[in-house]
Amino acid sequence: MSEKLNIEVPTMAEMLARGEEPEILFWVGCAGSYDERAQKTTRDICKILHHVGIKYAVLGTEESCTGDPAKRAGNEFLFQMQAMTNIEVLNAYNIKKIVTGCPHCFNTIKNEYPGLGGTYEVIHHTQLIQDLINEGKLKAEGGESFKGKKITYHDPCYLGRGNGIYEAPRAALEVLDAQLVEMKRCKSNGLCCGAGGAQMFKEPEKGFKDINIERIEEALETNPNIIAAGCPFCMTMLSDGVKMKDKNDSVQVLDIAEITARANGL
Amino acid sequence: MISQILFIALTIAAIAFFTFNVKKVIRNIKLGRSANRSDQPGKRLITMMKVAFGQTKMVVRPIPAALHFVVYVGFVIINIEVLEIMIDGIFGTHRIFGGLGSVYNFLIGGFELLALGVWVSCVIFLIRRNILKLKRFMARELTGWPKSDANYILFTEILLMTAFLLMNAADARLQALGSHHYISAGSFPVSHLLQNILPANEASLITIERGCWWFHIIGILAFLNYLPYSKHFHILFAFPNTYFSNLEPKGEFTNMQSVTNEVKAMLDPSFTPPEGDPGRFGAKDVNDLTWVNLMNAYTCTECGRCTSVCPANITGKLLSPRKIMMDTRDRMEEVGKALDKGAAAFEDGKSLIDDYITREELWACTSCNACVEACPINIDPLAIITDLRRYAVMEESQAPSSISTMLGNIENNGAPWKYSPADRLNWAKEN
Numbered sequence: 191m192s193e194k195l196n197i198e199v200p201t202m203a204e205m206l207a208r209g210e211e212p213e214i215l216f217w218v219g220c221a222g223s224y225d226e227r228a229q230k231t232t233r234d235i236c237k238i239l240h241h242v243g244i245k246y247a248v249l250g251t252e253e254s255c256t257g258d259p260a261k262r263a264g265n266e267f268l269f270q271m272q273a274m275t276n277i278e279v280l281n282a283y284n285i286k287k288i289v290t291g292c293p294h295c296f297n298t299i300k301n302e303y304p305g306l307g308g309t310y311e312v313i314h315h316t317q318l319i320q321d322l323i324n325e326g327k328l329k330a331e332g333g334e335s336f337k338g339k340k341i342t343y344h345d346p347c348y349l350g351r352g353n354g355i356y357e358a359p360r361a362a363l364e365v366l367d368a369q370l371v372e373m374k375r376c377k378s379n380g381l382c383c384g385a386g387g388a389q390m391f392k393e394p395e396k397g398f399k400d401i402n403i404e405r406i407e408e409a410l411e412t413n414p415n416i417i418a419a420g421c422p423f424c425m426t427m428l429s430d431g432v433k434m435k436d437k438n439d440s441v442q443v444l445d446i447a448e449i450t451a452r453a454n455g456l
Numbered sequence: 457m458i459s460q461i462l463f464i465a466l467t468i469a470a471i472a473f474f475t476f477n478v479k480k481v482i483r484n485i486k487l488g489r490s491a492n493r494s495d496q497p498g499k500r501l502i503t504m505m506k507v508a509f510g511q512t513k514m515v516v517r518p519i520p521a522a523l524h525f526v527v528y529v530g531f532v533i534i535n536i537e538v539l540e541i542m543i544d545g546i547f548g549t550h551r552i553f554g555g556l557g558s559v560y561n562f563l564i565g566g567f568e569l570l571a572l573g574v575w576v577s578c579v580i581f582l583i584r585r586n587i588l589k590l591k592r593f594m595a596r597e598l599t600g601w602p603k604s605d606a607n608y609i610l611f612t613e614i615l616l617m618t619a620f621l622l623m624n625a626a627d628a629r630l631q632a633l634g635s636h637h638y639i640s641a642g643s644f645p646v647s648h649l650l651q652n653i654l655p656a657n658e659a660s661l662i663t664i665e666r667g668c669w670w671f672h673i674i675g676i677l678a679f680l681n682y683l684p685y686s687k688h689f690h691i692l693f694a695f696p697n698t699y700f701s702n703l704e705p706k707g708e709f710t711n712m713q714s715v716t717n718e719v720k721a722m723l724d725p726s727f728t729p730p731e732g733d734p735g736r737f738g739a740k741d742v743n744d745l746t747w748v749n750l751m752n753a754y755t756c757t758e759c760g761r762c763t764s765v766c767p768a769n770i771t772g773k774l775l776s777p778r779k780i781m782m783d784t785r786d787r788m789e790e791v792g793k794a795l796d797k798g799a800a801a802f803e804d805g806k807s808l809i810d811d812y813i814t815r816e817e818l819w820a821c822t823s824c825n826a827c828v829e830a831c832p833i834n835i836d837p838l839a840i841i842t843d844l845r846r847y848a849v850m851e852e853s854q855a856p857s858s859i860s861t862m863l864g865n866i867e868n869n870g871a872p873w874k875y876s877p878a879d880r881l882n883w884a885k886e887n
Contacts, residue, residue, distance in 0.1 A: 197838035199884040221872040222883070229883040236884070250881040254870035262823050263859050264738060264845030266712045268866055270719040289532030306716065347824040352707025375765075378829055379516070382767040391862035391872055395820040397772030404771050 195233045197240045201250040202283045212247040214239075214318075215285045217299065219292035220255050221422035227429065228291075228422035234451035235291050235315050241456050244325045246289075252279055256298040263388035270306060273298075277308035287311045289318045291447070293349035293421045294386075300353070311420055314349055314421050314444045316359040323365055334456030336366040341449075342373055342414040344405070344428060345380035346421035359420050362446045371412040381405050385423035408429030409442065417443045463545035463673075470677035477684040481754060484792040487801070489735075495699040504699040513832040517761070520584075522579040527613070530574035531691065534620070537567050541673050554641030564642035568624060572646045575617040578610045585610075592760040597779040602687065602758055609688050616675045621877035623668035626661045632840040633658055638665075648656075671796070690757035694833045697755040700748055701834035706825040709842060712737070738846025741807040742788045745843055753785035753834040762827035762837060775820035777827035777837035784840060801886040808871035809844050818844050819856055 205212055216239065216264035222232040257272030276299075276438045280288075290296040290308050300312035313321075330336070341363055349355045356377045363370055375381040384394070384401030394400055406428060409417050417432070419425045422445075429443045444452075493500075506512045511528065514521040543552045544577035553560050584604060585593045593606075630638040654661060683689045689753050690697075714734035720727045739745045762777035763769050769776050787808045791801045808841055809818075821841045828836050848854045855863070862872045 213669035264849035382824035
């Protein structure tokens with residue numbers, strides 16, 4: 191339950207020094223590394239990995255931006271520089287399987303790295319959670335009860351439409367015995383939070399509304415206790431939206447990993 | 457005999473002019489860069505059968521889907537009737553398939569019901585556009601020609617169906633009169649309702665029947681030739697467009713091979729990039745886009761499903777994915793006209809970026825793929841937006857200043873924000 195991380199997070203360099211290889215590499219991502227809010231999700235993903243006893247590692251200071259925002263912004267040079275440098279590191283460590291804490295990193299490494307020499311099995315953390323639930327390694331017990339709570343899940347574009355992953359995050363919520371409510375625009379018809387395509391890093395163009403406000407109004411229509419997210423950028427946009435609507439006392443915005451960690455008392 | 461010659465001449469002329477225009481369209485599409493879409497033919501065929509033939513992506517909006525389906529089925533099936541008209545026109549026969557007896561009666565009866573369905577659907581479509589003024593049809597890019605284009609198509613279809621039904625009504629009256637040439641054939645579940653408004657006189661009936669017959673077939677030939685000028689081209693292009701559509705996950709953007717060569721040369725001194733000019737990075741004009749992007753533009757029927765789900769458009773930004781497709785086609789047509797005149801293309805001082813699509817539109821995109829998902833025939837506006845951004849950033853170094861800052865941060869410290877790479881693991885240690 192505490193935000194503290196009482197576990198050691200192993201890095202690839204340390205593992206190599208011990209002559210070990212992890213089962214899976216946890217690709218943290220820039221937001222997960224530096225953004226305070228996203229760091230909480232990062233720590234919770236580590237807690238889950240530790241809890242189920244998966245041998246994992248992170249790259250730590252050897253990790254660098256996947257190049258996703260550069261690519262979406264049109265700077266293919268910078269993207270490929272980042273990609274090739276990262277691929278060199280990943281291949282040097284003989285990485286086979288990667289779990290990411292961000293749909294953007296997930297999409298980029300999974301779909302755009304193979305053409306540049308980096309082929310790995312890549313999953314998003316919500317898929318990992320779904321797999322662990324299916325294997326019986328992860329339940330929703332020993333922690334906070336979500337029974338009867340109203341949860342609405344916001345599909346991140348690069349997980350949903352971008353890669354067709356709609357069920358994994360929902361499966362992670364279904365074990366909670368909570369009340370899942372869908373927004374009017376969900377799954378393949380989901381509305382963007384407004385951060386994609388490098389929008390996260392700039393002011394929006396002139397219009398009559400911010401996209402995250404449009405989205406949060408729709409989310410609030412479902413009268414939720416919790417808005418579930420699966421992306422650090424959606425997290426920022428949705429949290430800002432909830433604050434703008436003065437609802438941060440009654441509505442929480444939580445990542446699927448945070449919800450899972452809480453439900454298991456991690 | 458004269459009418460047979462006239463008919464054959466008209467048909468040949470119509471097909472020749474259509475071919476002439478289609479060749480121009482294909483030439484324009486070929487202005488685009490190459491893109492390999494010859495992989496996975498089986499999967500491509502299935503996609504085409506499902507999305508274009510089966511219209512599976514239309515059902516998201518059930519009302520227009522049902523109306524459109526009626527028009528579509530009507531269009532395809534009533535064309536069997538056109539086959540009969542063709543044969544009759546060439547050989548001077550009348551209702552050549554009439555000998556099929558009850559099968560023929562069933563067919564003609566079916567065509568009549570479909571014709572009524574098409575008629576009603578088109579009227580509803582006109583009401584939706586011009587009286588109910590649905591938001592989807594009221595955008596700034598849908599004024600002037602695009603608005604008229606849509607209405608012309610619907611009016612023409614209504615007129616064609618009316619002529620078909622009137623022709624049958626007159627024919628049935630002539631059959632009842634035992635008029636020479638008018639063999640007893642067909643069943644007329646719809647047009648018999650029109651019989652009473654027709655004059656009783658045999659000569660007038662023949663004039664009406666022949667008039668409608670000619671109007672129907674000339675209308676169809678004219679309509680065929682209208683397609684290359686119209687958004688209605690989708691009735692043909694929907695098929696190749698879905699066949700050649702992107703089969704990879706929507707989140708995946710293409711890796712530019714020209715850039716790969718440059719980056720490899722930078723990172724690995726032993727790598728020798730292939731000879732030749734890598735060309736422009738990204739797209740300034742239509743010839744920098746791929747032929748798939750350009751075919752997409754000719755395929756677009758301006759329905760606006762893309763724009764109606766675009767988060768930028770919904771919140772009042774200038775960006776409209778439909779406009780991206782329309783602008784691409786307009787620019788392509790402009791370049792094509794210069795080529796027709798024998799002038800050098802792309803030397804008119806204009807380009808797709810700025811003269812058609814503004815930077816403000818480009819930078820409003822969240823790359824969320826909602827437009828791509830919404831398109832009933834797999835058009836990809838996002839691919840064009842991305843290539844225009846690539847040009848702005850890589851060739852011109854022009855981007856909103858905060859984007860330039862973000863790019864600078866990635867370059868300098870491996871993250872879009874200005875944090876030290878040495879602090880990357882602090883999240884694990886701080887607590």
